[in-house]
Amino acid sequence: MKKLQLLFCAVALIMISCTLSNEEKAEKLIQESLKGTLYHPESYKSISTQVDSAFINFENLAKVGELCEELGDLLDKESEYQREYRSAESSKSIYAPNGWYYDEHSRVKYNQYKQECEEYKTKLEKIAPKIATAISELREVSQNLYSDKFTGW
Missing domain, CATH: 1.20.5 (Single alpha-helices involved in coiled-coils or other helix-helix interfaces)
Structure with a gap:
């Protein structure tokens, strides 16, 4: 035995x-x-090879990619909302009452663009905390991207 x-x-x-x-x-x-x-x-002849103790955690790397994509989508929406807000603000100023002549068509258009401005302003206010949250999550996950544990080749 x-x-x-x-x-x-x-x-x-x-x-x-x-x-x-x-x-x-x-x-x-x-x-x-x-x-x-x-x-x-x-x-080619290698002088020396030393493996460091820092390794990439691939699970976190995938999460970073997802968060970057989500953040990109949010930033695209924010950019679109800002562009539409500026456009509505510009159009609103065209139809604003000027004191000389103000017809029904101008009043309707002014109110329409004023409402659009308020809608896009509300959308921008709602998306800002989402962007801040996505950025903080991305920072947190990217700080944990490297680990000291070797998981194998």
Whole structure:
């Protein structure tokens, strides 16, 4: 029985020692990458390879992408609302009462553009906290993008 345990331990040690270290894995990946980019990859000789303790957490990386897309959509909406607000404000000023002549058509148009201005102003006020929340979430997730835990190659 002891011989069987000793044999099992020896086989386990051999199996563990056969796996590549992190540095060796990195060196192998570098060599494969250089074969595709260098004219004479056999002339390249690495001086040293050290694997740092900071690694990217890919789950957070996907979350960062989602948050960036969401933030981009919100900023697009905000830009559209600002453009429409400026357009309505400009049109409102055209139909504003000037004291000389003010007909029914001008009054209707003025009130229409005034209402549009108020609507877009309300939309801008509603979207501002959403943008601030999205930015703070993005900051929080991007700060946790790097981890000290190695999850494997």
